[in-house]
Amino acid sequence: MSNIPKTYEPKKFEKEIYAAWERDKNFHTTADAPGAPFCIVIPPPNITGQLHMGHALDETLQDILIRWHRMKGDNTLWMPGTDHAGIATQAKVEESLRAEGTNRYELGREKFLERVWQWKEKFGNRISYQLRTLGSSCDWERERFTMDAGCSAAVRKVFVQLYNEGLIYRGRRITNWCPKCNTALSDIEVEHVDEQGHLWHLRYPFKDGSGYIEIATTRPETMLGDTGVAVHPEDERYKNLVGKTLILPLVNREIPLFADSYVDKNFGTGAVKVTPAHDPNDFEMGLRHNLEQVKVINNDGTMSDGLGKYSGLDRYTCREEIVKDLQAGGFLVKVEDHLHAVGHCSRCHTTVEPLISKQWFVKMETLAAPAIEAVKSGELKFVPERFTKIYINWLENIRDWCISRQLWWGHQIPAWYCDDCGETIVSETDVDECPHCHGKNLRREEDVLDTWFSSALWPFSTMGWPNETPELKKFYPTSVLVTGYDIIFFWVVRMVMMGLKFRGEVPFRHVFIHGLVRDELGRKMTKSLGNGVDPVEIIDKYGADSLRFMLVTGNTPGNDLRFYRAKVEAARNFANKIWNASRFLLMNLEGFDKNFRPTKDDLELADKWILQRLAYRIETVTENLERFELGEAARQLYELLWFNFCDYYIELAKTRLYGSDPRAKSTVLFVLTTILEGGLRLLHPFMPFLTEIIRQKLPNAQGSIMLAPWPKVDELKDFLDANDGTNDAADLIFNAVKIIRNLKSELGIDSRKKTAVVLKADDATDKKILAENLRYLTDLAFAEPITFAEEKPAHALSGLVDGVEIFLPLAGLIDTEKEIARLKKELDKLKNFSASTAAKLQNERFLSKAPAQVVQSEREKLSAAEEKISSLEQRINQLENL
RNA sequence: GGGGUUGUAGCUCAGAUGGUUAGAGUGCCUCGUUGACAUCGAGGAGGUCACAGAUUCGAGUUCUGUCAGCCCCACCA
Numbered sequence: 001m002s003n004i005p006k007t008y009e010p011k012k013f014e015k016e017i018y019a020a021w022e023r024d025k026n027f028h029t030t031a032d033a034p035g036a037p038f039c040i041v042i043p044p045p046n047i048t049g050q051l052h053m054g055h056a057l058d059e060t061l062q063d064i065l066i067r068w069h070r071m072k073g074d075n076t077l078w079m080p081g082t083d084h085a086g087i088a089t090q091a092k093v094e095e096s097l098r099a100e101g102t103n104r105y106e107l108g109r110e111k112f113l114e115r116v117w118q119w120k121e122k123f124g125n126r127i128s129y130q131l132r133t134l135g136s137s138c139d140w141e142r143e144r145f146t147m148d149a150g151c152s153a154a155v156r157k158v159f160v161q162l163y164n165e166g167l168i169y170r171g172r173r174i175t176n177w178c179p180k181c182n183t184a185l186s187d188i189e190v191e192h193v194d195e196q197g198h199l200w201h202l203r204y205p206f207k208d209g210s211g212y213i214e215i216a217t218t219r220p221e222t223m224l225g226d227t228g229v230a231v232h233p234e235d236e237r238y239k240n241l242v243g244k245t246l247i248l249p250l251v252n253r254e255i256p257l258f259a260d261s262y263v264d265k266n267f268g269t270g271a272v273k274v275t276p277a278h279d280p281n282d283f284e285m286g287l288r289h290n291l292e293q294v295k296v297i298n299n300d301g302t303m304s305d306g307l308g309k310y311s312g313l314d315r316y317t318c319r320e321e322i323v324k325d326l327q328a329g330g331f332l333v334k335v336e337d338h339l340h341a342v343g344h345c346s347r348c349h350t351t352v353e354p355l356i357s358k359q360w361f362v363k364m365e366t367l368a369a370p371a372i373e374a375v376k377s378g379e380l381k382f383v384p385e386r387f388t389k390i391y392i393n394w395l396e397n398i399r400d401w402c403i404s405r406q407l408w409w410g411h412q413i414p415a416w417y418c419d420d421c422g423e424t425i426v427s428e429t430d431v432d433e434c435p436h437c438h439g440k441n442l443r444r445e446e447d448v449l450d451t452w453f454s455s456a457l458w459p460f461s462t463m464g465w466p467n468e469t470p471e472l473k474k475f476y477p478t479s480v481l482v483t484g485y486d487i488i489f490f491w492v493v494r495m496v497m498m499g500l501k502f503r504g505e506v507p508f509r510h511v512f513i514h515g516l517v518r519d520e521l522g523r524k525m526t527k528s529l530g531n532g533v534d535p536v537e538i539i540d541k542y543g544a545d546s547l548r549f550m551l552v553t554g555n556t557p558g559n560d561l562r563f564y565r566a567k568v569e570a571a572r573n574f575a576n577k578i579w580n581a582s583r584f585l586l587m588n589l590e591g592f593d594k595n596f597r598p599t600k601d602d603l604e605l606a607d608k609w610i611l612q613r614l615a616y617r618i619e620t621v622t623e624n625l626e627r628f629e630l631g632e633a634a635r636q637l638y639e640l641l642w643f644n645f646c647d648y649y650i651e652l653a654k655t656r657l658y659g660s661d662p663r664a665k666s667t668v669l670f671v672l673t674t675i676l677e678g679g680l681r682l683l684h685p686f687m688p689f690l691t692e693i694i695r696q697k698l699p700n701a702q703g704s705i706m707l708a709p710w711p712k713v714d715e716l717k718d719f720l721d722a723n724d725g726t727n728d729a730a731d732l733i734f735n736a737v738k739i740i741r742n743l744k745s746e747l748g749i750d751s752r753k754k755t756a757v758v759l760k761a762d763d764a765t766d767k768k769i770l771a772e773n774l775r776y777l778t779d780l781a782f783a784e785p786i787t788f789a790e791e792k793p794a795h796a797l798s799g800l801v802d803g804v805e806i807f808l809p810l811a812g813l814i815d816t817e818k819e820i821a822r823l824k825k826e827l828d829k830l831k832n833f834s835a836s837t838a839a840k841l842q843n844e845r846f847l848s849k850a851p852a853q854v855v856q857s858e859r860e861k862l863s864a865a866e867e868k869i870s871s872l873e874q875r876i877n878q879l880e881n882l
Numbered sequence: 883g884g885g886g887u888u889g890u891a892g893c894u895c896a897g898a899u900g901g902u903u904a905g906a907g908u909g910c911c912u913c914g915u916u917g918a919c920a921u922c923g924a925g926g927a928g929g930u931c932a933c934a935g936a937u938u939c940g941a942g943u944u945c946u947g948u949c950a951g952c953c954c955c956a957c958c959a
Contacts, residue, residue, distance in 0.1 A: 007921070029923050192956080195889030199959085217959060230959095264958045272959045281957045341956085390886070394955075485954085520894090521953085554895050554907070559887085560952090563895060573921045627898075635896070635906075650918075738925095745925040750914060752924085781924095833903055846939035854901055854940090861902065 003586050004697065008579035009574070010543025018132055022694075026079075026706050027139045031470035031504055039475035039495035040066060041459050041508075042078065042138065043483045043491070044146060046085035047123045051130040053517040054484060056535040060548045061137045061514060062482045067685035068625050071478075071710035077475055079462050080131065080138035082124045082446055084147045086410040086451040087181055087347050093119050093409070111407050112409060116409045120145070134634060135544045135688045137706065144462045146454040147411065154461035155411045155454050155576040156428045158502060163415075163426040167363045168403070170415075170424070174276075175402050177355040178345035179301030183406040184359050185345060186450060187399060188489050190352050192341040199268060199358075200334035202326060207245040207254060213238070216268030218340055219278075220326065221319040223248065223466040224254055224307055225296040228274040230285055235258035235270050249331040250322070260285050261499050277356050295605060297353055315353070335449045350743030360404040360413060360447065368395045374496060381630045384558040386515050387485060393491055403450045414680055417443045456494035459507035481508040484516060485558060487673045512628050515560035517551070522562055533563055545687035546572040553634045574638055575690050581646050582694045585672050585785075588657050591665065594699050598667040603719060605773055606652040607671045609730040611642045611719045614678050618711045621682050634686050641679050648734065649675065652779055673700045678711050680710060729769045732802055733776050739779035739799035741810045746797060746822075757783040758793055758807040766804050794882060798823070798875055798878055800868050805875075820879050827872045834865040 021027065030411035039850050045055055062078065070076040070875055090104075093116050097103055104112040128143065144151065162168040176185040186193040200220045201211040215229055226248050231238040242259045262285060263272055276286025277295040286293060296304050303310045303318045310318050311650045343352040372395050374380045375388050382388045404413060416425045420439030425431050433440055454461070459478050463471040477499070492511055499507030519525055525532040538547050549571035555561040603611075617640045624633035641771065654662040677698050684691040684705050695705045713720075740757055749755055757777065769786070770777075789807075792798070796807035797819060839856055840846050847855060 005917075008919090139898095215959085219959085262957085267958050272957090279959075281959075284957085340959090386886070390954075393885070397955085459953095489955090556896075564894070564908090567894075569921075572905055573919095576921045577919065580919035580922085584920080587918075610885095624898095629898080632896075632898090638906085646919085647923085741924060742926095747911075748913075750924090752914070752916095829903075836903095840939080844925080845941060849939045850901075857902070865915095 004583050004694075006580075006583070008309075008576040008690070010545060010575070010689060011540065013693050014133070014135070014539075014544055017689050017692050021131075021137070021704065022140065022703065023705065026499055026704055027137050028141060029075065029077040029139045031075075031474040033075045035476050037077070037479070038066075038069040038074040039077040039079070039478040040480055040482065041462055041478055043481075043487075044083035044144075044455070044458065045127050045131075047082050047120050047127065048085050048088045050126055051125060051134075051535055053533055053535055055131075056067055056134060056547060057514060057517050057551045057561075057668070058132050058482060058484065059131060060551050061512065062480075063134070063136050063548075063688070064552065064630055064685040065480060065482070065512075067626075067688060067706060067841055070137070070706060071681065071708060073709065075474070077142075077471075078136070078138045079142055079144065080128070080140060081146070081458075081462060082120075082127055083455060084120065084145065084410065084451065086405060086407055086448060086449075087183065089116060089119065090407050090409040091181065091347065097732075097796075104408065109565050112386065112408055113300060117836075118627070120147075120827035133539050133544060135548065136317065137688070142462070146451070146458070150464065151454055151457070151461045152411060152716055153428075154457045154465055155449065156414050157466050158357065158457060158498065159449070159453075160426055160428050160737045161502075162362065162441060164489075167366065168360060169363065170358060170360050170404075172356060172358045173361070173402075174278075174280050174354050174356050175359050176343060176352045177299060177357070178348065178350055179299065180348045180350040181345060181407075182299060184357060184402055184404060185352065186402045186452075189346045189347045190343040191349075192343055194339055195342045197338050197340055197342070199336045199338035200323065201269065201336070202249070202273075202331050202576055203245045203333055204249060204255075204273070204331075204631050206241075207247050210244075213241065213246065213271050214269045215273045217273055218338060219319070220312075220322045221303070221315055222275040222278045222296065223273060223308060223322065224251060224303070225277050225294040226251075226273045227253075227276060227286065227291040227294055228255050228289065229257045229271055230260045230263050230274050231257065231271045232263040232265045233261055235259075235263075235265045237270060249329055250325055255287075256291075258289050260288065278354055280354055283354075283356070294358055295356060297355065299355065299357075301350075301353060344778060353775045359402050360415075362401040362403055364398045365399050367501055368398045371395055371493060374500060374506050374871075380508065381510050381514045383510055384556075387488065387511070387558065388389065390485075391488060391493060395493060401450075403453050404447040406446075406449055407448050410451060411454055412448050413445040415445040417445070419443060452490050452494055455491055456498040457502075459495055459499055460503055465502070466615045474560070476503060476507070476825055477505050478508045480510045480512050482512045482514070485513050486516065487608045488513070512630075514559045515555070518560055520562060520564040522560075525563075539569060542572045542691070543566050543575065545575050545690045546648050548733060549574065549634060549686055550663075552630045553638070555631050557628055574642065575687060577642055577646060578680075578687075578690060578694070579798040581641070581650060585676055586697060589669065589699060592669050592673070592699050593666060595611075596666045596670055597718075597725055598670050600721070602663065603671070604665040605726065605729055605733070606767075607647060607667065608719065608721075608724065608726040609714055610644060610649040610671060612726055613640055614675050614711075615713045615716050615720055617682065618713050618716075620679070622710070625685075630686075630774065637679070637683050638688065641683070645675055645679065649781070654775065655779055657773060673698060674716075677701050678715070681705060681708055681711050683813065684708075719818065729773070732766060732769055732804070733773050735801040736770070736777060736804065736806060737780040739801050739806050740777060740783050740808070741798055743797045743806070744781070747808065747810075752782055754778075754782050754784045756770070756809055757781075757786045758789045758796065758809055759786060759805070760792060760805040763803045766802060770804065792875060792878060794878065800871060802864065804869060805871060811822050816879050816882055820876055823876050823879075824874055827869065827876065830869050830872065834862060834869060837862045 043058060056522055066078045094104055104372050176190045176548055178185055197217050197218050199218055201214055201216050203214050205212040229246055242257055244257050246257055248254050248255050274282045274285055275281045277293040278297060296307060297315055298304050301315050303313045305311050345352055372392055375391060414427055416431045418434035418439050419441035423434055423436040431442060460476055463476055465472055495507045519531040523531060537549060548570050550568045554696035618635055621633045621636055653668045656668040677700055680691040680695045692705045695701050744751060744755055759770055761770055774786050777786055793807050793809045796809040799806045841858055
C-alpha cells in the first residue's frame, strides 16, 4: 500500500489538487441540477491590488458554507467576481501615470480608460488566482466584473427606471467634496475624525455703528463667503438685535442678522456666521432665509477668484492670512482651543470640503422603507442578530445618496443634455438626437456612478438580470451574504433596497457578518502601519488549510480576531497530526478487505466508543454549521480527531493491529478507516486540500471528497447503541488511565515504563468493566501487571476514580508524609465540594423547585463524593499507622 | 450626544436556550526520541470569570448600575 511522506508539506500538493478540481469541473453548477438551491455571491474584491487577510477570512467562511452545502447535496453556486472600485482604482492608475511623468488629462479620457482596463486585466486575474490558492470553490466559468457588459446593462436599466420614477434626480446641492480626488463623495465616504482645532471669536460690526456682535467659528477663512449671521429666536441677548444689518469685516459686505432655531444658544457666543456655500447647515439656513450663496473655495481647495489678495491661496494658508488681517483690523476677540470632528475622504484622508455643485442623487426614503420591513419581518436575518439594530437605525435616519462622481473610471451616467432646447434625456441606449427638439447638439453627462451603485445590483446582475434567466429563477434570492460589518451601510443595505425594488424579494436570506482581522497587537492592518500580513505568504509557508483553520477557530461571528503566527502554527500542527495519523493507517493497511464489515459483537469498547464519538460529532458539527458557529464546529473536529481519535483510539488499536487475530485486525482496520474517512469528510469544508489528498489514498473511499456526501449518523447505525453503557465504561477506563499516569509521574516513573498496578473495585459493574478492558490500561498507561485486591496495599500511592481505588505498589518505602499531605489536599477539596452539595440538598427550595433530574444528579454526586471521602480517610489512617 | 461591543489562566480566545469541582491554543515547569507524528507524547503549575447590586433553589451565563478599553453613527458653528 502506498504511503505518504513523514511530514505534512502542503506546498507539494495544494496547487495540483486545485487544478484537478477545476479540470474535473467540480465547481461547476447548473441551474437545473437537482437539489435545493444554495447560493452565495462573492463580495467582489476590488481590483486595486491583491488579496489581504480580510479577504482570506471572508472567502474562507464562504467556502466552508459552500463546500458543506455541496456535500449535503444542495445545488450549490458560488458566484465569483471582482469590483471596478471607481475612486480607488482610478487613484492607483493615476499614481502610476504620475510616476511616468504624465497624468490622465494629458492622456485623455479614452486612452486613460484603456490604461485602467489593462490594470483591471492584471490585478483582476491576480485576485482570482489568489482566491484559488485559498481553495475557494467558486464556479469560475461564471466569473463576473462589475463593469462587464451584463452588469453595465443592469446598471443602465436600474438608473433609467429610477430616474423615470423620480427616485433619481439631479440637483444643485451642497455635497462632500474631496479636493484631492477631485470628486463629490457620499456621506458614508466621509470619515469623521476628532481634531484639535481652534474656535476663533470674531466681532462683526453693525452697519449703524451701534457696536458689534461676537460670533465664534472654527473656519475663519470661510467668512469671505458669509452672507448672514444667525442667532436663536429665543435668545434674550440678541432678541432685539435681529433684523439689523452687519458689515462683514475685510469684505465690507452688508449681511443680515437673523433668527433661526437651528442655532444652539449655549455654544460659543450663541451667534453663528452663515456661509451657505461651504457648510451643510448654513446651506439649509440659507435656503430658509433666502441668503446668497457665495462660493469662495474652488474644487481644488484653493480660494476663488475675485477675493483680492486671498485668491489662489490654499484654504489653510488663507486661514492664517485672514486671522492675521482680522486681528490687525481689531475684529479678533480671542482664540480658544477646540476639539471637533472633521470630515476626511475615506480614500485619501484629505479634509473634505463641503461645496455646492450639481450632482445626481437617489431618493432614499421610499427605497429604505421596504428594506427596514424585510428585516423586521424576519425575511432577512442578520447573524449575529445584533446587527439588525445597527442596520435599522441607519436606514431610519437615511439621507439621499449622492451617486455622481467626477471620475472617468466607472459606469458613465446614461444622461444627455440637449444644447438646443436644454432637455435632459436619460436612456438605456445611447442617444444622438434630442427626442424633444430633434436637435443634434447633445452632450453626454461626463460623471460616472458611485461604485456602490453597481455593487448594489450584484446579487441579480451577475445572474443575467434584466433577463429572466434560469439562474435568476433558481438562485435568487441567494442564501447567505458573508461580509464584514464595515460595509453594511455601503453595500448590504443598498443591495437589499435594490433587490426589493427590482426583484420584489430580498437578495439574500441571511447576512453572516464577520469582524476585522487585526494584527498581534490588536491594531487594524493598514498600509501606513505596514503591519499587514500577506495571506499568500502564509499559504506559501503553512498551507491554505492551516490559514483557513486558523481564521475560523477561536473566534465568534461578528467579532474581530487577531492574527498571530503561533495560531497558524497550531493549525499547521493539527494538519500534520492528521497527516501522520493517516500515514500510520496507510502503513498498516496490509490485508485490508474493503468488503469486510464487522458485526456488533466484533466491536469492543474502544470501537463502540470512537464510533459513538464520530456519530455525536456528525450531529453537533452539523448543528453548529447550521447556526453559523463555524469556529465551534472546527474546535469540535479538532477534539474528535486529535484527542479522541489520535490520542486514544489509535493507541488502543495497535494491539489488535499487530496481533495475530485476523478478524480482530479486520475489525480495527474497519473502524480506523471509517473514523478517519468520516472525520475527513466533516473536516473537508475547513481544510479542503489535506482532506482531499488523504481521502484519495484511503481504500474505503473513491472520487473527490468535495463531491462526497456529508456524513450522516445513519451511516453508523449498525454499530450504535445509545444505551449500552459505552460512554460510562469509557469514562471509567480513561479516568483510570489518567490516574495511573498521574501517579507514575508523581513517582518520577517514565511514562512508558511498565509499572505494576493494583485495583480495588467494590462495585461489581466497575470491576467487570475493568477486568474486560485491562489491556487498555496497559496500552495507554503502561500499567502491567494489573491485579485486583480486596485490601489496600500498605506501601503504595493511591488514586480514586468513581468507586475504584488505584494503587501503585512500591518496592521500597514511600515518603509517607508527603503522600499523606497529597491525600489530605485532595480530601480538603472533596470535603468542600461535598459540603456545598449537601447544603444544596438540604435546601427545601432547591428540592422543591429544581428539576428532579438535577436533584437526582446532585444526590449521586454527593454520595460519590462521600464514598471517596471515606475511602481517602481510611487510606490516610492506614498510612499514618504505618 | 446616541448606539453597539469587549472585560474568563502570563498571552490569544471558546464557554447557545442559567444546572457536574470553568475549557482550548500558546507560553512556562518536570519527564520522555525502541517505526504515525519532537509540527510529538505524558504530567504539572496557573483563574474570587472587571467591580457592585438584583432576579433565581442555583448566575461566567439574565437584568441594573459603576469602572476600563474598542468601534460605529451624529449638521453644535
